[in-house]
Amino acid sequence: MPGRLALPxxxxxxxxxxARLRARHVLPAVAFLLVAATASLVTGPAGLSPxxxxxxxxxxxxxxxxxxxxxxxxxxxxxxxxxxxxxxxLLVGAVLAVxxxxxxxxxxNPLADPYLLGVASGAxxxxxxxxxxxxxxxxxxxxxxxxxxxGAVVAVAATFALSRSRHGRSTASLILAGVAVAAxxxxxxxxxxxxxxxxxxxxxxxxxxGGLSTAGWSQVLLVLPYIAASSAxxxxxxxxxxxxSVGDEEAMALGLSVRHARxxxxxxxxxxxxxxxxxxxxxxxxxxxxxxxxxxxxxxSYRRLVPLSLLYGGGFLVLADVVARTALSPQEVxxxxxxxxxxxxxxxxxxxxxxxxx
Amino acid sequence: xxxxxxxxxxxxxxxxxxxALAAGPLASSGATLLPAGPSPAAQARHEAPASxxxxxxxxxxLPSQGGTVVVPARPDRILSLSPSATQMLxxxxxxxxxxxxxxxxxxxxxxxxxKFTGGETNAEGYLTVHPDLVLLxxxxxxxxxxxxxxxxxxxxxxxxxNMAQVDQxxxxxxxxxxxxxxxRSVAAxxxxxxxxxxxxxxxxxxxxxYYLELSPxxxxxxSKTFVGSExxxxxxxxxxxxxxxxxxxxxxSAEFVLHANPYYVLLADTVCCAATPASFAHRPGxxxxxxxxxxxxxxxxxxLASEWGPHTIEGFVGLVARLLRR
Numbered sequence: 256m257p258g259r260l261a262l263p264x265x266x267x268x269x270x271x272x273x274a275r276l277r278a279r280h281v282l283p284a285v286a287f288l289l290v291a292a293t294a295s296l297v298t299g300p301a302g303l304s305p306x307x308x309x310x311x312x313x314x315x316x317x318x319x320x321x322x323x324x325x326x327x328x329x330x331x332x333x334x335x336x337x338x339x340x341x342x343x344x345l346l347v348g349a350v351l352a353v354x355x356x357x358x359x360x361x362x363x364n365p366l367a368d369p370y371l372l373g374v375a376s377g378a379x380x381x382x383x384x385x386x387x388x389x390x391x392x393x394x395x396x397x398x399x400x401x402x403x404x405x406g407a408v409v410a411v412a413a414t415f416a417l418s419r420s421r422h423g424r425s426t427a428s429l430i431l432a433g434v435a436v437a438a439x440x441x442x443x444x445x446x447x448x449x450x451x452x453x454x455x456x457x458x459x460x461x462x463x464x465g466g467l468s469t470a471g472w473s474q475v476l477l478v479l480p481y482i483a484a485s486s487a488x489x490x491x492x493x494x495x496x497x498x499x500s501v502g503d504e505e506a507m508a509l510g511l512s513v514r515h516a517r518x519x520x521x522x523x524x525x526x527x528x529x530x531x532x533x534x535x536x537x538x539x540x541x542x543x544x545x546x547x548x549x550x551x552x553x554x555x556s557y558r559r560l561v562p563l564s565l566l567y568g569g570g571f572l573v574l575a576d577v578v579a580r581t582a583l584s585p586q587e588v589x590x591x592x593x594x595x596x597x598x599x600x601x602x603x604x605x606x607x608x609x610x611x612x613x
Numbered sequence: 614x615x616x617x618x619x620x621x622x623x624x625x626x627x628x629x630x631x632x633a634l635a636a637g638p639l640a641s642s643g644a645t646l647l648p649a650g651p652s653p654a655a656q657a658r659h660e661a662p663a664s665x666x667x668x669x670x671x672x673x674x675l676p677s678q679g680g681t682v683v684v685p686a687r688p689d690r691i692l693s694l695s696p697s698a699t700q701m702l703x704x705x706x707x708x709x710x711x712x713x714x715x716x717x718x719x720x721x722x723x724x725x726x727x728k729f730t731g732g733e734t735n736a737e738g739y740l741t742v743h744p745d746l747v748l749l750x751x752x753x754x755x756x757x758x759x760x761x762x763x764x765x766x767x768x769x770x771x772x773x774x775n776m777a778q779v780d781q782x783x784x785x786x787x788x789x790x791x792x793x794x795x796x797r798s799v800a801a802x803x804x805x806x807x808x809x810x811x812x813x814x815x816x817x818x819x820x821x822x823y824y825l826e827l828s829p830x831x832x833x834x835x836s837k838t839f840v841g842s843e844x845x846x847x848x849x850x851x852x853x854x855x856x857x858x859x860x861x862x863x864x865x866s867a868e869f870v871l872h873a874n875p876y877y878v879l880l881a882d883t884v885c886c887a888a889t890p891a892s893f894a895h896r897p898g899x900x901x902x903x904x905x906x907x908x909x910x911x912x913x914x915x916x917l918a919s920e921w922g923p924h925t926i927e928g929f930v931g932l933v934a935r936l937l938r939r
């Protein structure tokens with residue numbers, strides 16, 4: 256079947272053995288997540304003792320009478336700085352990975368990522384507009400997430416509107432419309448950046464490179480509803496994704512309304528990605544690396560891939576953030592640089608693999 | 614689908630390139646600040662100025678960007694695209710020769726502001742004001758080559774990293790505009806004024822730590838930058854210095870600021886980002902900082918941390934002296 260990249264053993268896996276999620280898949284993922292979360296909480300330039308941090312966290316649990324050895328400042332560092340940054344990393348990483356996995360399923364393309372339909376360029380333009388129009392009037396920083404979210408939604412809506420042709424809408428025309436919309440939004444953004452001063456440019460670049468370092472609980476609460484809803488829909492759609500992966504005609508033969516299912520999945524993945532991007536900036540490659548690493552570990556079935564993407568995605572981004580904070584400590588490295596640095600070589604490996612598979 | 618794959622790969626490649634590009638300016642902005650003073654040859658030229666040619670010593674040749682720029686006659690249509698150079702020109706009485714300044718040159722207030730940013734990548738727009746000398750701090754694209762082809766002398770005056778380099782740039786501008794004598798006396802009185810201000814603090818800053826904020830996401834400046842060198846004059850210590858590997862403008866974190874517990878906090882993001890001592894104090898955990906408890910957090914105009922003209926220097930050094938005398 257020319258014009259389609261089939262995923263490895265998709266059909267056979269589906270027919271021969273129902274690929275259930277088993278404890279031997281979930282337990283290592285949960286362990287990875289816990290290790291990443293702990294590493295994130297115990298590292299930082301404040302020089303708190305790792306055991307002190309653990310005792311501080313445990314002391315807040317009910318029924319356990321543990322006394323925290325940390326002073327008030329240490330307690331603030333753990334609960335107000337490290338904890339929200341770690342939680343935000345979990346949420347953003349989880350939703351980027353699960354959206355990436357879902358996009359790959361919907362588009363039957365192993366190289367699809369959550370930014371495929373213009374989320375990144377739309378959010379980038381929105382953030383840029385907020386930063387440059389904030390100028391001397393203040394409150395620019397707080398307007399950025401809303402503007403980025405709005406820009407992302409507008410861009411994806413434009414992609415959908417433009418991809419409709421007389422013959423309906425194919426995934427190929429959707430992807431091409433996404434490329435065109437992304438190019439257009441990026442052009443406007445570049446033009447705006449050209450027109451503004453180095454201070455605003457630096458703010459824009461910092462946003463584009465992504466990061467969690469100024470995360471507070473307010474940002475966590477801002478995106479939690481979107482990310483939770485989006486993840487819930489995608490987890491519920493995991494069987495649909497398995498069915499769709501055999502191809503439109505076959506899926507329809509199995510009684511699935513492919514068009515509607517695809518819209519629901521794309522909508523949920525896009526909303527979650529837009530929310531993530533609005534608070535963390537553009538963090539690349541998580542949506543590609545994580546699902547593919549899981550395919551290597553647990554096979555291609557979406558029944559495993561979708562829930563495991565949530566766990567491994569969250570853990571991966573939290574670990575990447577630990578690297579970003581400690582590699583040149585106390586200097587911070589932009590998180591997007593770390594994920595791209597790890598992701599780009601991996602991406603090339605995946606590309607070679609997928610060539611062999613076609 | 615092969616096309617789509619190529620597309621995605623191209624998009625990914627652009628992503629990597631964007632990351633590299635975005636990392637670039639941060640690294641290179643540090644690099645432009647790091648090279649120490651001018652070469653001995655350049656210094657020698659300044660000690661013995663003025664070739665014995667035509668009226669007022671013109672033509673003069675000046676070092677710029679590793680090459681030589683010749684100003685054939687006393688310029689009277691100067692286009693200054695650097696706020697610091699604008700301040701210097703007016704300080705050395707060359708203001709009457711200025712026909713245009715960039716939109717960020719806010720001092721003096723009556724300078725002829727244009728819409729130029731100084732970051733244009735094409736010099737054609739500059740021709741509308743018919744300049745006979747162009748001053749730039751951050752040349753982009755082919756601007757310098759284009760102006761050279763058009764026989765319009767262009768001097769590049771990059772950010773100074775200490776007072777000696779400020780003097781150097783004022784001397785250069787003095788020679789380029791025919792006000793060398795005035796430039797020498799302005800430089801002398803500026804450094805005398807700075808010394809007076811530093812002395813007025815009576816050593817109160819010695820060993821005191823500070824955090825200088827350039828943006829609310831914890832971009833800061835180390836003592837290797839010009840603004841850092843001004844604070845070093847008072848003997849103050851920059852908490853961000855351990856982060857200054859490869860750049861004078863590193864990004865640190867809230868946690869590091871809390872840990873370092875600086876004695877003074879200077880917010881140079883009051884204009885860009887509306888930071889105030891009150892909003893700073895409200896960040897998570899920051900009420901515990903001694904600078905917050907004892908009211909040693911001050912907001913300053915962003916430009917004080919990014920410009921190196923005489924007006925900015927007097928303003929900033931004066932502000933720090935007052936802060937220390939409090």
